[in-house]
Amino acid sequence: MTFSYVTQHNDTWFRIARRYGVSTSALFCCNPRLREHAYIYPGQIIQIPLHPEAGYVIQAGDTLPDIAWRLQISPGCLTAANPGVDPLSPCVGQTIKLPAGDGAEIVDTKREYGYVELMEDIRCLRTKYPFLQVKTIGQSVLGRDIPAIRLGSGPKRMHFNGSFHANEWITTLLLMKFIEQYAHAYDHRQLLRGRNVTELFAQTSLWVVPLVNPDGVELVHTGAVPDPVQHKQLVRWNHGSLDFTGWKANIRGVDLNDQFPAYWEEEKQRRAADGPGPRDYTGAHALSEPEARAMADFTSEHDFDMVIAFHTQGQEIYWNYRDMEPPASESIAKRFAKASRYRAIKLHASDAGYKDWFILQFRRPGFTVEAGIGVNPLPLSQFRSAYDDVIGLMLEALVI
Ligand SMILES: [Zn+2]
Numbered sequence: 041m042t043f044s045y046v047t048q049h050n051d052t053w054f055r056i057a058r059r060y061g062v063s064t065s066a067l068f069c070c071n072p073r074l075r076e077h078a079y080i081y082p083g084q085i086i087q088i089p090l091h092p093e094a095g096y097v098i099q100a101g102d103t104l105p106d107i108a109w110r111l112q113i114s115p116g117c118l119t120a121a122n123p124g125v126d127p128l129s130p131c132v133g134q135t136i137k138l139p140a141g142d143g144a145e146i147v148d149t150k151r152e153y154g155y156v157e158l159m160e161d162i163r164c165l166r167t168k169y170p171f172l173q174v175k176t177i178g179q180s181v182l183g184r185d186i187p188a189i190r191l192g193s194g195p196k197r198m199h200f201n202g203s204f205h206a207n208e209w210i211t212t213l214l215l216m217k218f219i220e221q222y223a224h225a226y227d228h229r230q231l232l233r234g235r236n237v238t239e240l241f242a243q244t245s246l247w248v249v250p251l252v253n254p255d256g257v258e259l260v261h262t263g264a265v266p267d268p269v270q271h272k273q274l275v276r277w278n279h280g281s282l283d284f285t286g287w288k289a290n291i292r293g294v295d296l297n298d299q300f301p302a303y304w305e306e307e308k309q310r311r312a313a314d315g316p317g318p319r320d321y322t323g324a325h326a327l328s329e330p331e332a333r334a335m336a337d338f339t340s341e342h343d344f345d346m347v348i349a350f351h352t353q354g355q356e357i358y359w360n361y362r363d364m365e366p367p368a369s370e371s372i373a374k375r376f377a378k379a380s381r382y383r384a385i386k387l388h389a390s391d392a393g394y395k396d397w398f399i400l401q402f403r404r405p406g407f408t409v410e411a412g413i414g415v416n417p418l419p420l421s422q423f424r425s426a427y428d429d430v431i432g433l434m435l436e437a438l439v440i
Contacts, residue, residue, distance in 0.1 A: 046083060058157075071087055078283065104119055121137045146164045152209070154261040154262075158216065161220075165189075169227055175190075177249060177337070178331070179330060187251075189247070190245060197245050200348050200350065201250070202251065203251045203252055204253055204296045205296070206260045206287045206289065208418075214427055216250050233431060247342060249338070253290050260287050278317075278318055289317065293317050295311075295320055297392075304392045307392035346407075348406075351410050355413050356384075357373050358395065358408040370384070376433045379436040
């Protein structure tokens, strides 16, 4: 059985599936003709399947921790909801109960993640964990608030950010899942990967900006902007293509990680992009874009001891900048490499990035982490392995 739904502004296949609690493959089956197009547009009528009551039939090889991960449920809550079931070898064919409500995790790592999901999850996380502090550090070109989330209140000042590049939106998901697990561990006085989170909260103030480039990420997901004239221009900058999944820049076609006053002129020459486009255009001048300005102001205001910018991909850690980094940077990068199994790389011939500017301006350790391996945008199937790597690095950063 299905029912009809008229698509709205900002809808994507994933967002509709999430709202109605069905899988995207079930949605595609009910709408085979529309499935041929990556994007859906406001005003289209699609069919949505009605889904059965929640329950899960154990398959060969399943364990409760694996099921919990796949379905985004807390493993402890899943075990508690099924007291007679052996967590590591449940009976094949048996239907188990899926807990809802308080036990369910908020950040869904099985679905694509954009600005809409981010703001919804921040609202939910704040309700569940009132000790989270959230503030707006500025607005994007299209007027979207750029949020920052603070965890902990210690004297050490640490900063993580993600999605400077639009097609690297999986980094927002990495940071949001970390925020959720870190907050959950603090709330329940639990260890996180062997670390005492209560102590970490007392030692360190961690500020996370999970999505630096909201307009770009929404363009990647929805393929649209509200203004048709601007949309035409974007298609032109995108070399005539309506497929924006590879777009890195902000909505004005400027690469936000080539915007910082750290030998910006040299970067401009090196990139040699003559105007706005999906990538590599440094802008008319350093900090010409509101997202980059917001990050520079926020960073200066908070006087961070260390910053890490998360990008994809390559499983690499960049730690130096024109010999301006402090001596500790290299050894910290080696600790990060050990914690994540990524390679610490000494980079040359790159300027105007956020971490370059941070090192030049403050002479403190700044890092770029290229999470995961493959081709951008990294598929969600990469999430779990990328997260397993970077959570070790993030926790290591908090004890330095
Ligand atoms: Zn990047």
